[in-house]
Amino acid sequence: MLIPTRFSITSLLRHCAAFVLLCMAAHAGASPVTGGTLNFVVTPEPPALVNLATSAVPVLKVSAKVTEGLLAYDLKLQPVPQLATAWSISPDGKRYTFTLRRGVKWHDGAPFTSADVAYSLELLRQVHPRGKSTFAKLVAVRTPTPHQVVLELSSPAPYLIMAFAASESPIVPRHVYENTDPLSNPNNTAPIGTGPFKFVKWVRGSHIEYVRNPDYWDKPRPYVDKIVVRLIPDAAGRAIAFENGSVDLGGDTPVPLGDLARLKGNPRLAIETAGYQFSAGPSRLEFNLDHPLLGKLAVRQAIAHALRRDIIKNAVFYGYAEPIYGPIVPGSPFYTAVASPYPFDLERANALLDGAGLPCRAGGIRFKLTLDPLPIGEPPARAASYVKSALARIGIAVTIRSQDLPAYLKRVYTDRQFDVVLNGISNLFDPGVGMQRLYWSQGFRKGVPFTNASHFANAEVDRLFEQAAIETDRAKRLAAFARIEQIVGQQLPDINLVAPRQMTLYNRRVHGHSATANGLDGNFADLYLAPAP
Amino acid sequence: MFDSRIAATLRRALLRAIPTVLGIVILNFLLLQLVPGDAADVLAGESGAATAETMAMMRSHFGLDLPLGQQLLNYLNHLAHFSLGYSPRFNMPVMELIWSRLPNTLLLMAGALGLALVLGIGCGLVMATWAHRWPDRILGVLSLLLYSTPGFWIGLMAVVLFSVHLGWLPSDGSTTIGANLSGWDAVRDRLAHALLPTLALASVFMAIYARLTRAAMLEAQTQDYVRTAVAKGLHPARVQLRHVLRNALLPVTTVAGVHLGNLLGGAVVIETVFSWPGLGRLALEAVQGRDYAVSLGVLLLSSFMVIFANLLIDLLHAWLDPRIKA
Numbered sequence: 001m002l003i004p005t006r007f008s009i010t011s012l013l014r015h016c017a018a019f020v021l022l023c024m025a026a027h028a029g030a031s032p033v034t035g036g037t038l039n040f041v042v043t044p045e046p047p048a049l050v051n052l053a054t055s056a057v058p059v060l061k062v063s064a065k066v067t068e069g070l071l072a073y074d075l076k077l078q079p080v081p082q083l084a085t086a087w088s089i090s091p092d093g094k095r096y097t098f099t100l101r102r103g104v105k106w107h108d109g110a111p112f113t114s115a116d117v118a119y120s121l122e123l124l125r126q127v128h129p130r131g132k133s134t135f136a137k138l139v140a141v142r143t144p145t146p147h148q149v150v151l152e153l154s155s156p157a158p159y160l161i162m163a164f165a166a167s168e169s170p171i172v173p174r175h176v177y178e179n180t181d182p183l184s185n186p187n188n189t190a191p192i193g194t195g196p197f198k199f200v201k202w203v204r205g206s207h208i209e210y211v212r213n214p215d216y217w218d219k220p221r222p223y224v225d226k227i228v229v230r231l232i233p234d235a236a237g238r239a240i241a242f243e244n245g246s247v248d249l250g251g252d253t254p255v256p257l258g259d260l261a262r263l264k265g266n267p268r269l270a271i272e273t274a275g276y277q278f279s280a281g282p283s284r285l286e287f288n289l290d291h292p293l294l295g296k297l298a299v300r301q302a303i304a305h306a307l308r309r310d311i312i313k314n315a316v317f318y319g320y321a322e323p324i325y326g327p328i329v330p331g332s333p334f335y336t337a338v339a340s341p342y343p344f345d346l347e348r349a350n351a352l353l354d355g356a357g358l359p360c361r362a363g364g365i366r367f368k369l370t371l372d373p374l375p376i377g378e379p380p381a382r383a384a385s386y387v388k389s390a391l392a393r394i395g396i397a398v399t400i401r402s403q404d405l406p407a408y409l410k411r412v413y414t415d416r417q418f419d420v421v422l423n424g425i426s427n428l429f430d431p432g433v434g435m436q437r438l439y440w441s442q443g444f445r446k447g448v449p450f451t452n453a454s455h456f457a458n459a460e461v462d463r464l465f466e467q468a469a470i471e472t473d474r475a476k477r478l479a480a481f482a483r484i485e486q487i488v489g490q491q492l493p494d495i496n497l498v499a500p501r502q503m504t505l506y507n508r509r510v511h512g513h514s515a516t517a518n519g520l521d522g523n524f525a526d527l528y529l530a531p532a533p
Numbered sequence: 534m535f536d537s538r539i540a541a542t543l544r545r546a547l548l549r550a551i552p553t554v555l556g557i558v559i560l561n562f563l564l565l566q567l568v569p570g571d572a573a574d575v576l577a578g579e580s581g582a583a584t585a586e587t588m589a590m591m592r593s594h595f596g597l598d599l600p601l602g603q604q605l606l607n608y609l610n611h612l613a614h615f616s617l618g619y620s621p622r623f624n625m626p627v628m629e630l631i632w633s634r635l636p637n638t639l640l641l642m643a644g645a646l647g648l649a650l651v652l653g654i655g656c657g658l659v660m661a662t663w664a665h666r667w668p669d670r671i672l673g674v675l676s677l678l679l680y681s682t683p684g685f686w687i688g689l690m691a692v693v694l695f696s697v698h699l700g701w702l703p704s705d706g707s708t709t710i711g712a713n714l715s716g717w718d719a720v721r722d723r724l725a726h727a728l729l730p731t732l733a734l735a736s737v738f739m740a741i742y743a744r745l746t747r748a749a750m751l752e753a754q755t756q757d758y759v760r761t762a763v764a765k766g767l768h769p770a771r772v773q774l775r776h777v778l779r780n781a782l783l784p785v786t787t788v789a790g791v792h793l794g795n796l797l798g799g800a801v802v803i804e805t806v807f808s809w810p811g812l813g814r815l816a817l818e819a820v821q822g823r824d825y826a827v828s829l830g831v832l833l834l835s836s837f838m839v840i841f842a843n844l845l846i847d848l849l850h851a852w853l854d855p856r857i858k859a
């Protein structure tokens with residue numbers, strides 16, 4: 001049931017009680033301690049400290065410590081209060097009403113009101129990378145009282161209730177942004193927020209410092225006196241920093257996968273896999289359907305028959321991944337286990353290529369392809385090496401091409417000078433946002449990164465996406481997405497290979513770091529450091 | 534006499550520097566345009582999402598939608614006003630950004646070059662004095678080893694030994710963050726942080742200078758004036774230092790001047806390995822982020838540094854060898 005009616009005080013209390021119990025169970029009765037400095041490694045260096053005009057991964061890691069959202073989401077992806085204490089959605093799904101927390105102050109002392117919320121939503125719609133699509137249905141934001149905000153939509157947007165986390169829709173101070181250019185506002189690099197930590201300074205290339213906000217609305221939180229965000233560019237350097245204790249916490253698998261086995265043996269360190277529900281996504285092989293050969297379904301089917309996901313899981317991801325056959329990863333509430341109609345079968349693959357009129361020529365080669373792995377992290381390049389060797393067995397000679405990120409993006413999304421790419425893409429907070437951009441025919445937009453690069457267009461898929469975008473019945477949405485997965489799985493504009501498991505590495509003295517669904521992108525209000533033994 | 538020579542050298546170098554710098558700026562600007570993708574692509578790529586509208590908005594914000602000639606003119610106009618422009622990626626004036634990183638890189642470069650020169654020339658002197666005997670052989674093998682090992686690997690191994698296993702030295706950064714040290718403690722903290730990266734950066738150059746000094750000294754030893762000096766009955770140490778080494782220093786200083794540019798390149802790697810917040814890493818990040826303002830700023834500064842280093846070497850030569858005229 002996605003439309004909760006008004007949150008009553010009792011249900012709220014029940015919710016909180018359940019959450020507290022959960023926390024207590026997790027920490028085996030240990031009670032939070034105040035004080036200490038958390039050394040939190042973030043990489044690469046964020047381009048800004050507020051996720052207003054950027055949603056880059058390192059920005060999300062730091063932004064929410066200062067700048068909060070209306071809601072947070074627990075580990076079961078249920079909304080819980082943050083700046084909004086209660087919320088309701090009208091039965092027709094077109095009106096959202098938020099009741100705001102009273103007595104909240106910005107770090108500069110100004111009071112937080114509904115005007116800030118209305119202004120922020122408007123700003124997000126203009127400058128946030130996804131704002132225009134997330135809030136596409138938003139026609140008006142009303143502020144009947146300083147503590148109430150009403151969002152009016154043109155049609156239902158069933159995913160919208162998942163979009164109010166600080167890491168997706170940050171609430172920024174209106175009095176700081178008003179009548180300025182939001183892109184060059186100094187607040188983007190020296191933020192003022194309502195959050196548990198206040199920004200102190202950012203020494204570019206070295207570190208960012210935050211201190212405890214003593215006037216935080218959720219007393220006695222936060223527990224930590226200071227957060228030092230360490231910017232360590234080298235992966236091996238980060239592994240060393242964890243080993244010698246100069247770093248306590250890092251997300252998105254901060255060390256080379258090959259070092260993880262060694263670090264797991266360190267009694268002071270531990271691994272957490274929760275807190276990636278919003279950022280998880282598949283590792284996938286995406287075809288350029290405009291390519292004369294790859295446009296043929298038989299060729300794509302042959303490639304699908306030639307790949308073994310268990311090898312990718314074990315050799316590329318050191319076992320830290322799960323084989324998948326559809327675009328939605330396990331862990332998403334919309335995940336349905338779909339089987340691939342194309343199991344590993346080299347004979348079938350060769351037969352398909354022979355049938356497509358692509359016989360083996362001299363040297364056992366049928367034709368040549370280039371493969372561009374996404375230049376972020378090491379797994380795409382490693383997976384590309386596997387794909388190259390796997391396709392050699394069915395007579396496809398693959399050349400792997402390397403370039404840096406902007407060159408890759410321009411090649412794939414602007415120039416479209418590619419055959420096959422190997423990338424990873426996030427499911428985000430809802431398939432209607434994370435998956436739709438990849439398979440909706442209108443998602444094909446030249447020059448816009450991470451859209452429909454394959455140039456896939458299927459009338460039924462389009463219709464299902466458009467239906468799911470306004471469908472308020474959760475079961476019907478699930479069915480629509482499952483059907484899309486089925487069609488995509490057959491038509492193969494891409495081949496979804498594995499769902500990599502992202503990991504948080506932490507020193508055992510750090511507790512409560514992954515309290516919400518967005519994990520280390522959360523505000524760290526619940527985080528505390530166990531005193532040295 | 535000496536002063537006028539220096540003044541003439543200075544004047545000539547400065548006159549040559551102006552067209553050089555202008556050429557460098559325009560060439561760099563055009564070269565950077567050839568790199569595929571722009572700052573808006575990078576920011577959208579890092580965000581993992583974008584709309585056509587946000588892309589257009591960012592391009593116009595960064596001035597990337599202007600014609601190329603206009604962009605170049607704007608940049609030259611900034612330069613004429615002693616400004617390096619504004620960084621779209623780091624969201625601050627480029628000048629401020631570069632000044633905040635420069636001291637760290639200068640410390641690293643000066644430290645590494647100084648160390649490499651002192652130790653390299655020292656080793657070369659020992660090797661030449663005891664040529665073909667055991668000190669020469671041992672140092673020869675050592676220098677070959679240093680010469681053929683990449684600096685970043687030496688750096689990584691030094692980190693594993695000194696900061697992970699022994700725990701003597703810090704593994705990253707340029708100071709202890711948040712320690713608020715002052716006076717002697719602050720200096721010691723900085724030196725402790727600088728030691729490993731300086732050694733790693735200096736290693737290859739040390740080996741080069743050792744081998745170069747040895748070769749140049751051996752050649753100088755065969756010269757007539759050395760035979761004359763020995764025949765005059767001068768003390769062997771005086772002959773070695775004053776007559777042989779002094780002349781052997783000319784090629785070493787020439788090469789060291791050329792290396793100043795290389796050091797900045799090597800600093801990119803070393804600064805990354807040791808998370809040293811310096812200019813090399815800034816340059817790398819600027820190129821990866823397609824932040825042309827910062828890239829151009831760093832390149833311009835580097836070209837100034839190379840010109841300055843050459844000037845310094847010219848002056849040094851004029852001092853070492855009185856025959857070199859302005």
